[in-house]
Amino acid sequence: MLASFDSHLFWAALSSGPYWRGALLALEVTAASLATAIVIGFFVALGNFSPRRWVRSVAWIYNWLFRATPTLLQLFIIWYALPQLWTGFAGSWFTPFMAAWIALSLNEGAYMSEIIRAGLLSVDPGQELAGRALGMKRRQILRRVVVPQAVRIAIPPTGNEFITLLKLTSLASIISLHEILTSAQELAVVKFQYPEPLLAALLYYLAIVSVLMVLQSRLERRFTWSSHRGRGRRIQAPAVPAISHDAR
């Protein structure tokens, strides 16, 4: 039986400044980290295909390092250990936001590289051959032909990564990043009442992810090559092996 549910407290939490700012901060960290991770992941993915052995080794070690260790530990190392190892990171510029951005970008870069690698591999090599027969350079073929098609394959798993990252930002509450969970905890402690603040936080995550899902399906349609784009039928992207996020 419900002992007590203070709907005033719930609505107050939902519309409070700290929640809004916390949500915005979580979104900023997520978007910045994902964007950086896509850039890192692209080059690491290309590194996997390099004819040079040392380049492939670097790519492999990077993936191994960041996927085999807990994200929370990586966050701790960046926030607590790095400034002690390297005084350049002890300055006032090194905020919890910066630490979370760096840690999550490096972590996510490893996962993105696998997604991008699968996307690049999904493009039929015959198209590259045709591009070369026309006299196109490798760069041009990559930019005009391979990458756009790889993007189509990479969008759904990247959407998953966005969601995962958004949830991982809650880890950064531990390094005093004022995201949603921090706001919820602070409110709960002050009021000594947990259900309303936590339920409000939950709704924030649901709302953000819902908006994201709509954006994702629009983006997928944008990368569907059909003259009646998105109308009538949907072309299914080939399945990409799922990458497990258990225990990140």
Add this chain to the structure above:
Amino acid sequence: MSALRAHDIVKWYGDLEVLRGVTFEVEPGQVKCIIGPSGSGKSTLLRILASLETPERGTVTLEDRAPGPGEVGMVFQRFNLFNNMSALDNVMCGLVEVRGLKKAAAREQATAFLERVGLADHASKFPDELSGGQQQRVAIARALVMKPKAMLFDEATSALDIELVREVLDVMEALARDGMTMVVVTHEMRFAQHVASSVLMMDEGRIVEEAPPDEFFSSPKEERTQRFLALVE
């Protein structure tokens, strides 16, 4: 002066010697058909002529110099259109990326070439909305728009449903009539008979026999050619 010439080509794939010193040339305006069993090195020879692979030994020359980008056009068995581009964009791509043309000029030329292969109405369609025959005709237009000095066809009709073969062969025949220099790897013996200036038989990385089509099909000299023709006819 020969249009396209391969001199003493040797190619290895690992331990396998796919081409064992092949010398071969096409005069301007000639159509040479290459036939032979699979694994005989026909496709590899074509890829080397198109500069898609580098031989271990030997040289390829176009009008006595190294071929430039897009100067030797290639049409593949599986079409290999760019799936993220419309038919028109497929044909424009080389003009914009390789020849450095402005979009408007490239579009104009590409449209003309699509018209030439009978696909002007399908310019805005994407590869997966076109039949195999239509895709292959777009692929031919994509190569032609680069104004190649020679065109190579690697079993261009082998992946097509039987009723779609004709439309592609028609385009190829029209091209031959217009005086295009062509090297055609094919299983279409009737095409070889009617269109080729000469027919070559390849086996185990060598050219076994070369003759004008009448002679080649009616009285092949080599025993290997006789056996192969008996099998395919």
